[in-house]
Amino acid sequence: MRTSRRIPERRVDIGAEATATLEAWADTIVPGEKRWPGDRAVAGVSDGGGAVAAGALQLLRWDATGIHDGLAELAELISAHTRAFAGREGLALDASVPPFVALGYDDRVRVVAELTTPGHPEKEFWVLLSLFCNMAFDSAAHLHTADALGQGHPGLAAMGITRPDADGLWRFRESGYGRRLADPHPHTTASGSPA
Incomplete structure (x- = not known):
């Protein structure tokens, strides 16, 4: 049996407040259900696992992303933008959690929309952060696919990705178009390689 490949990595620890802020951001991008009843970072507006359950924070902390060293600063910027948003909207923020975590889901969406709007001077940072959160759900890029499926990865399961x-190895017994498009070349080997 083939063993899973091990991806060399370095994951950055960013602290509890930055983690909660980035989890709330990831949950705004791909919402999921609360992990426990008092979960504040995950708003719980959707059934099943979202970006947080799919490992968005693990992906963001992975040194392959190139943003891993700046995550604490991005979380601080999210907090600063949230405080400015709350001030403009007249919202009182619960000081027991980071500012973005204190927002309700609809207000989180408004902050994300504001920061990712064309013309915002920091748009590229926020779009990149959002893309990585989406990537964790859509492709489990930080995990070997077979391992992710074995762990019940919510995004791969939602897309119907089958186990190897x-x-x-993955083999497809039915053609993707519902029919075979061409006969194999007569010199094709048993492994599928051309002769």
Whole structure:
């Protein structure tokens, strides 16, 4: 049986407040259900696992992203923008949690929309952060696919990605178009390679 490949990595610890802020951001991008009844970072506006359950924070902390060293600063910027938003909207923020976490889901969406709007001077940072959150859900880029499926990854499960065969390889017994498009070349080997 094939073993999973190990991706060399360095994951950055950013602290509890930055983690909660970035979890709330990820949950705004791909919402999911609360992990426990008092979960404040995940708003719980959707059934099943969202970006947080899919490992968005693990992906963001992965050094392959190139933004791993700036996550604490991005979280601080989110907090600063949230405080400015709350001031403009006349919202009182619960000081026991980071500012973005204190917002309700609809207000979180408004902050994200404001920061990702064309013309915003920091738009590129926020779009990149959002893309990585989406990537964690859509592709589990930080995990080997077979491992992600074995762990019940919510995004791959939602898309209907099947598990590999016992040898770790995927084989498609039915053609994607519902029919075979061409006959194999007569010199094709048993492994599928051209002769």
